[in-house]
Amino acid sequence: MSTSIKIAIISDLHCTSKKDTATIxxxxxxxxxxxxxxxxxxxxxERIIFEKLIADYLLCLGDVADKSDPSGLSNGIGYLNEIQLQLNAKELFLVAGNHDIDVANADPFHMLKSLDLPAIDPDSKSSYWNDHFCIIEKDDIVLFLINTCFHIRTTDDLASSPPFNNDIILDDINSRLNNYQNINKFKLVLCHHHPVQQSDFNDKYTSNDLIDGADRLLNIVKDNGFHLVLHGHKHIARIKYDDDLPIFCSGSFSSLENINPFDNKNTFHIIELKLDNHLCKGKITTWVYNYNSGWNKCEDPNFSFPAYTGFGCSYRNVKQICDEIIDKFNNWYKNEEPNKILPFNEVVNFFPDIEHITPRQQDELMRYFRDTYGLEVCPNIKNGATHIIKLKL
Amino acid sequence: MAKVPSNTGSFNARYMTFKQVAESFIKTNDFDKIITNNHTVLMGSRGCGKTTLLKMLHPDAIRDWEMFNSKSLFEEIPFYGVYIPADKQWSKQIEVFEGNFKNETRFVNSVSKGLINLNVLIALCDTFRSLIQIGVDHNLKEHEISLATELIDLWNIPKPIAPDLYSITQRFYLYVNDLNVTIQKADANKKLDEFCYWDFVDKIGIAINAFEERFKGFDFFNKKPFKWALCFDELEIAPKWLFSELINGNLRSRNQKILFKLTTIPTVSSEKETDQFSSRNLDDYEIVKMWVYDSRSQTNWRSFCENYLQKVLYNKFNKNVSPKSVFGEHNYNKALKASSPPVFAKFIKTKEDSEFDKDCIMWYVMKELAQIDKSFYEYLMRKGVNPLDPIPTKKGQIDQVHRKIKPIVLYRYYFKKIDNQKRTRKVVSFNHGKDYIYDMADGNPRAFVNLINSFLPEITLNNSGEAKMMPINRQATIINDFCVKYFYPRVAYYAESVVLYNKKKIITLENIINKIGEYFREQYIGADFRPEPYSLIRFDNKCPKEIEKLFNKGLEAGGVLIVEDEIKGVRKGTKIYRLSYSLYSYYNLPQRTYAIKDLSAILDTLLEDEMTDDIQLSLNF
Known part of the structure; x- marks a missing residue:
């Protein structure tokens, strides 16, 4: 069983076949x-070829189509398959998004069902559509796929909360996840809707479509030793913790909604996961899209989600990390030669967990170094630090 | 053979990294001209390659080009390039800002000066960074910190700040943001930072001296004297005062270590005093014209195209394939045969030197045309040629009459119809052949790449692995489609190309170009045969200011080009223009130059056709 895997995340493509939709x-x-x-x-x-990117699995977190456009869905699945091939990924896993649901049809899920989704094997498919979830186990990974769109039957349902506050469903989930509680594999949760609050950029607190009963669901997931929750829907890349459980909200790959007005960007992510005695840590690399120059790692340290970040650091208090680093490299710090830098790879060798801190922790680390020790991490830990340097005062 | 990138998608150098520019760059004569030890102005329309050339002067691009091509280039260039892009966003903002603060000239100038100063120093830091990476073989970071520490003091940058070039650059970007906020808030009372009052030549001067002092001991920097080229791109969107300082001012002579390499777009001006490029102003600059303006530049351009296309074909087939084997040479006679095989099949073997002989192809065409075109009949009679048997009979006649009028005759015949009505043809077989295709792009590499891309899917090899010659009609169809979808819209729908004429009528660049194209087309296939049709334009002083503005847009878009071949009867120095060859197939014009017409005469119906104040309503039942 491998102790490290790479997963590529694509979410919210919103493909259409219609003309005059280039603004959405x-x-x-x-x-x-x-x-x-x-x-x-x-x-x-092209970027995958150029950077020789690979991934073990490609995960899509829903909304492949836009407004249940059937050709859009079909094209989108085609695109995902192309990208899977390019990444040399073993498999593609996908969850339904609200835009993939055709409420005009007697079976709103007919489009996805016709495409053998979310997985090829019949048991997983049946479980996903009938029980509203399925669990897929591979050699190195266990995936808990939740259908947060099962309740959508009418247009009004499209904006409503997925109802997981149901004892029967939760009991069923718990008993089945129990079977994987002690398995030492990467254990990931995939769903479309958000299980925690994710505010929009205009500070409107929207909870209409937060998963109802999410806290109970997350407790079950935590109790059964799952390592990471991945969801889409909000088009804003973020990572936060619920207790010790990291919850990653993927950005949108290609939708322009919630992007243009707020200077947000379309994103593509690869997460490198490491498993050490049931403890999982991750490093997230993110590419952003520019209409004129294609996909690149974002060089703007002020963008809401960094090019390089992570989760799973054993220290929650980054000040402690900084203090320990200074302690270790005290000779360098106290050294009279102002021009001598501290290569960042030496810091990483000493404290590998520094690559597993979240964006908020990265900001805090940079600030603490600057304010307390008069040091600057350069160019920026979010864009790939190469050294630490003493500030000119 | 060096490969061009396999995905030869259309490119805009503005958004490409230095590495991407270097990977796709093919050295041309224009590059040799800008790497001289002189101040240089690159002039040309959008997409002609100015930005590519300037970006190639950056050390990163040179280094990547050397790696990609396994050849040396650094030593050929007697300076280090500092690439300074223009920023369309803040140039727009400054324009609005200037409009809002007409009475606060000093304040406005200071703000725009601050932006320029910061952009120049950011660019200089980037070149420093690049040179340190390339030229310093040990303790790179320490050397950089050393230099950055000195720059912080020399430029008086407030502390605390990390002593490296990245942090200095980030600080300058923050200042740029602050100035943008000042502009948006339109706050003329704001106290400006001192960098708004700097002189960038002075600041560069002290910085490059510091760099020289620090790095002169390294082998890499010993190979040539320290000289720096400030490469200002897209000056036409930079603040006017900068343009004026660079062209008219004394910036050029202040520091002998600094050269200026500028890019801009050619313009026409009815007033000599405001003509920025009068010879008086440009004595110190070498002008590099990046379009096909005479026969020599045409030769150079064709050579570039041939070279590029060979590389593209090699990329596709992994073997040498000659463009000639794919497209053939331009040949009117073959085109006629392709257009009407039943009629021209009998002219199986027609050599160029006997085509006017009896029963040969041009003899046939001339005879046929004379029978349906009375004006042509009468022309032949005047020239002593028998319309019923138009063989050359006198010495010199074949050159002075037959060969001279051949393209006109062919076009008239091609579009003939009985009684002077023209038959429309969607696919004009005359539009084929490699040189014809090269000339269509008229010195614009981006246009040429796009054009070749449209052909590429249909270029194939036969079973023996040899290139298949693309049929003439197929070439003509692709060219026609490309003109309609790319060349024409590129010019006709160019941004901000609308004027209000005489406060009544809206005229667009599309109107102007169409008028010119249609006017010249009528010259060839109109009512009367003309042995010297008009095909060149003189911008005369009867053209109103609004037309001047649109004509300049046409120059900017590349729809109109300056001609510099010596033209008989035209005083030297008079600017003569033509439509770009990229539009010739759209208007069904042969790629030839004949007589000159004043623009005001070409546009007279457009300008006379004014709307009246009273709108007449008519009701039709």
């Missing part, structure tokens, strides 16, 4: 293959 999604009906930079799919494939 980049994967619209008039998309051309060239110029490459202006086609997010061709561009990400």
């Amino acid at each position: 999604t980049r994967l619209h009906g008039e998309l051309l293959p060239k110029p490459i930079s202006r086609n997010p799919i061709e561009s990400i494939k």
Whole structure:
């Protein structure tokens, strides 16, 4: 069993086949293959080749289609397959999003069902559509896929909370997850809707479609030793903890909603997971899309989600990390030579967990170094630090 | 053979990294011209390659080019390039700012000066960073910190700040943000920081001296004297005072270690005093014209195209494939045969030197045309050529008459119809051949890449692995489609190309270009045969200011180009223009130059056709 895997995350593609939709999604009906930079799919494939990116699994967190456009869904699945191939990923796993649901049809899930989703094997498929979840176990990974769209039957349901505050469902989930409680594999939760509050950029606190009963659901997940929750829907990349459980909200790969007005960006993520005696840590690398230059790692340290970040650091208090680093490299710190830098890779060798701190912790670390020790992490820990340098005072 | 990138998507150098520019760069004569030890102005329309050339002067681009091509380039260039992009966003903001604060000139100038100063120093830091990485072989970071520490003091940057080039650059970006906020808030009372009052030449001067002092001991920097080229891109969108300082002012002579490399777009001006590029102003600059303006530049351009296309074909097939084997040479006779095989099949073998002989192809065409075109019949009679048997009979006639009028005759015949009505043809077989295709892009690499991309999917090899010659009609179809979808919209729908004429009528660049194109087309296939049709334009002083503005937009968009071949009867120095060859197939014009017409005469119906004040309503039942 491998102790490290890589997962690629693509979410909220919102593909359409319609004309005049270029203002709501980049994967619209008039998309051309060239110029490459202006086609997010061709561009990400180019980036994958250029950086020699690989992933063990490709995960899609829903909303492949936009407004249940059938051709959009079909095109989107095609794009995901192309990217999976390019990444050399073993499998693609996908959960339903509210935009993939066709409420006009007697079976709102008919489109996804017809495409053998979320997984190929019949048992998983049956469980996902009938029980509203399924559990898929592979050699190195256990995936708990939740259908947070099962309740959507009418247009009004599209914006309502997925109802998981149901003893029967939760009991069923708990008893089945129990079977994996002590398994030493990577254990991930995939769902479309958010299980914790995720405010929008305009500070409107929207809880209409937060999973109802999410706290109970998360407790079950934690009790059964799951390592990471991944969801989409909000189009804003974020990571936060619920107790010790990291919850990652993926950005949108290609939708322009919740992007343009707020200077947000479309994102693509690869997470490198490490498992050490049931403890899981992750390093997240993120690429952002630019219409003229394609996919690149974001160089703006002020963007809401960094190019490099992580989760699972054993220290929650970053000040303690900083103090220990200074303690270890005290000779360098006290050294009279002002031009001598401390290479960051030496810091990482001493304290590998520094790569597993969240964006909030990264900000705190930089601030503490600066204010307390007069040190700057350069260029920026979020863009890939190369050294620590003493400030000129 | 060096490869061009496999995904030859259309590119805009503005958004490309230095590495991407270097990977796709092909050295041309224009590059040799800008790497001289002179101040240089690169002039050309959008997409002609100015930004690519300037970016290639950056050390990162040179280093990557050297790696990619396994050749040396650094030593050929007698300076270190500092690439300074123009920022369209803040140039727009400053324009609005200037409008809002007409009476606060000093304040406005200080703000815009601050932005320029910061952008220049950010660019200089980037070049320093690059040179340290390339030229310093040990303790890179310590050397950089050493330099940065000195720059912090020399430039008076407030502390605390980390002593490295990244932190200095980030600080300058913060200042740029602050100035942008000042502009947006339109706050003329705000006290400005001291960098708004700097002179960037002075600041660069002290910085490059510090760099030289620190790094002169390294082998890499000993290979040439320390000289720096400030490469200002897209000056046409930079603040006017900067343009004026660079062209008219004394910036050039202040520091002998600094060269200026500028890019801009050609313009026409009805007033000589405001013509920024009068010879008086440009004595110190070498002008590099990046379009096809004479026969020599045409030769150079064709050579570039040939070279590029060979590389693209090699990339596709992994073997050498000649462009000629794919497209052939331009040949009117073959085009005629392709357009009407039943009619011209009998002219199986027609050599160029006997095409006017009896029963040969041009003899046939001339005879046929004379029968349906009375004006052509009468022309032949005047020239002593028998319309019913138009063979050359006198010495010199074949050159002075037959060959001279051949393209006109062919076009007239091609579009003929009985009784002077023109038959429309969607696919004009004359539009084919490698040189024809090269000339269509008219010196614009981006346009050429896009054009070739449209052909690429249909270029194939036969079973023996040899290139298949693309049929003439297929070439003509692709060219026609490309003109309609790319070349024409690129010019006709160019941004901000609308004017209000005489406060009544809206005129667009599209109107102007269409008028010119249609006017010239009528010259070839109009009612009367003309042996010297008009095909060149003189911008005369009867053209109103609004038309001047649109004409400049046409120059900027690359729809109109300056011609510099010596033209008979035209005083030297008079600017003559033509439509870009990229539009010739759209208007069905042969790629030839003949007589000159004043623009005001070409546009007279457009300018006379004014809307009246009273709107007449008519009701039709």
